[in-house]
Amino acid sequence: MTEPLFCVENLRVSYPGSNDWAVDDVSFALNRGEKLGLIGESGCGKSTIGRAAMRLLSPASRLSGKIKYKGESVFDFNPTQLRQFRGEVVALVFQDPMTRLDPLMTIGEHCIETLRAHQPQLSRRQAKEKALETLEKVKIPVNRWGQYPHEFSGGMRQRVAIALALLLNPKAIVADEPTTSLDVTVASEILQELTRLCDEHEMALLLISHDLAMVGEYCDRIAVMYRGKIVETGSIKSIFKAPQHEYTQLLLKAALHLHGEESEGLPETRENKQTPLLKVKALKQHYTLEGNLLEQWFSKEKKVIKAVDEIDFELYSGEILGLVGESGCGKSTLSRTILQLIRPTSGTVEFQGEDLTQLSPEQMRQKRRHLQWCFKIPMLVSIR
Ligand SMILES: Nc1ncnc2c1ncn2[C@@H]1O[C@H](COP(=O)(O)OP(=O)(O)O)[C@@H](O)[C@H]1O
Ligand SMILES: [Mg+2]
Secondary structure (H helix, E strand, O other): OOOOOEEEEEEEEEOOOOOOOOEEEEEEEEOOOOEEEEEOOOOOOHHHHHHHHOOOOOOOOEEEEEEEEOOEEHHHOOHHHHHHHHHHEEEEEOOOHHHOOOOOOOHHHHHHHHHHHHOOOOOHHHHHHHHHHHHHHOOOOHHHOOOOHHHOOHHHHHHHHHHHHHOOOOOEEEEEOOOOOOOHHHHHHHHHHHHHHHHHHOOEEEEEEOOHHHHHHHOOEEEEEEOOEEEEEEEHHHHHHOOOOHHHHHHHHHHHHHHHHHHHOOOHHHOOOOOOOEEEEEEEEEEEEOOOHHHHHHOOOOEEEEEEEEEEEEEOOOOOEEEEOOOOOOHHHHHHHHOOOOOOOEEEEEEOOEEHHHOOHHHHHHHHHHHHHHOOOOEEEEOO
């Protein structure tokens, strides 16, 4: 194997005024084009490593050990080497890209300025061409060129930040806690994009995070940190299969526990409870769009809206469940169907062992008082 892009050797960092090592004898390598996840709880020293690797620590910090970039000592770079290094290794400040973007400059001006600072030989036209091409890669439409950062959503600002990094053709990107400020769907979209671009351009990625599941999804290898030290390094597969260090085992257990509950929906509390309070089985609520008389005669296929389609779940006494899903996915239709406010197309709804779909309207009116009362308990069914 060729020499790693980054090599951290016995790194120790202590902040001014502190006697403790925020980073304590850390060694690891980042290979060319590799995606390495640096993971650990808050305060364990992850960001400090990132800052040290990019030479962003205050000169008053105490440092020992070595960081090599392409075999050269990062701490010994002269100003020219440092400038070149800063173009090749780019920090992505995800937490708040607003702090990196100037509110008085359009997105286009940001791109041109970044490009011309690093490649002054480019004409304005060439710069614009390259910038537009890069914005397209992160899916920012051309017509956004003249807009200001506040006119962009959080996710789009992240994309702009990625584009600004890409403009420099970096060899490596250091991304510190990319998902903290974004909602889950936008965050995973951004990470997907970023890792795709890393693969496409053979960029290495140091992904700093406290989220093991996320890192596992997007990286090739993981380094686990605990109290200033790297306690374990390995491929995603080996770490997930056979974690060695106690802290890694704990992290994994926590991640799997959450995941298990999500996918199986069988929390342990159910074990000694036999009958569910509410049991929904293969519940369907399909609406047929009839159209006008002519359409009914002549159209072969009826248009069917499957508002609720084959829902199964059980709710046990004392359980708290929430109904989650995007707008229009069928949450309200499901609860109305359970309450028999609308009759289901098919399926059953058992309440205390009795099938509500078989009850007469009068019997149901009696029951509804109970159900109304029960339904003040929030329910969790995640609809996918
Ligand atoms: N600028 C700073 N000055 C002094 N101490 C700091 C500074 N930044 C971080 N620390 C301390 O260094 C340790 C590691 O912090 P950090 O690298 O930010 O951890 P992480 O990124 O894993 O949450 C913590 O104890 C933190 O309080
Ligand atoms: Mg941090």
